[in-house]
Amino acid sequence: MNSAPVNYSNVLQIKQSGKxxxxxxxxxxxxxxxxxxxxxxxxxxxxxxxxxxxLEGDEALRNLVMSLNRPGSAFATVGCVSGRIDEQxxxxxxxxxxxxxDSADAVTDAASYFPLFFHFDRALHMMKFSDHVHFHWxxxxxxxxxxxxxxxxxxxxxxxGWYPSANEASIAWxxxxxxxxxxxxxxxxxxxxQLFNVV
Numbered sequence: 001m002n003s004a005p006v007n008y009s010n011v012l013q014i015k016q017s018g019k020x021x022x023x024x025x026x027x028x029x030x031x032x033x034x035x036x037x038x039x040x041x042x043x044x045x046x047x048x049x050x051x052x053x054x055l056e057g058d059e060a061l062r063n064l065v066m067s068l069n070r071p072g073s074a075f076a077t078v079g080c081v082s083g084r085i086d087e088q089x090x091x092x093x094x095x096x097x098x099x100x101x102d103s104a105d106a107v108t109d110a111a112s113y114f115p116l117f118f119h120f121d122r123a124l125h126m127m128k129f130s131d132h133v134h135f136h137w138x139x140x141x142x143x144x145x146x147x148x149x150x151x152x153x154x155x156x157x158x159x160x161g162w163y164p165s166a167n168e169a170s171i172a173w174x175x176x177x178x179x180x181x182x183x184x185x186x187x188x189x190x191x192x193x194q195l196f197n198v199v
Contacts (some may be wrong), residue, residue, distance in 0.1 A: 018141035042069040043076040060174040076196035090162030093173035105192030107151035132161025133176035136163035
């Protein structure tokens with residue numbers, strides 16, 4: 001019996017570097033063309049969403065970031081960006097969201113993040129996710145300066161495949177980020193002292 005083709009990919013890797021949180025940013029354009037506006041603590045403060053230039057014009061990314069930072073969420077975001085790309089092969093959308101557990105207990109153990117990746121992968125399979133979207137999870141060390149402790153964050157880079165039109169690529173992007181948002185809203189809060197309510 002033939003199974004339906006899988007159009008998505010979902011990969012996890014470990015990055016051998018780290019960062020400090022909160023981090024600064026002047027809004028200056030870097031050599032790679034990106035711009036760093038610095039860390040903004042959105043946990044439980046949806047009104048601060050307007051302070052994130054990276055979310056202007058991207059409703060799907062905005063909704064995902066708001067969902068991850070909502071009161072009662074197990075997580076808080078660290079950074080995000082997105083962009084629409086026109087290449088010879090077609091149109092695609094690329095971007096990322098970086099987040100961490102909002103728990104002093106969970107954030108210190110890299111193994112806390114693996115079940116998130118594994119069950120997300122199972123959800124993609126069970127729900128027969130059909131868009132051409134690539135999810136790349138990257139686990140990285142971090143120093144949470146506000147709590148004076150070391151731990152880990154995860155960045156999920158999302159890339160759509162190439163589509164014949166910008167609109168089709170945007171729909172695939174929205175579907176991928178919407179799937180992430182629906183998945184993360186089902187993750188229960190983790191016990192332990194919060195990190196992001198003290199920034």
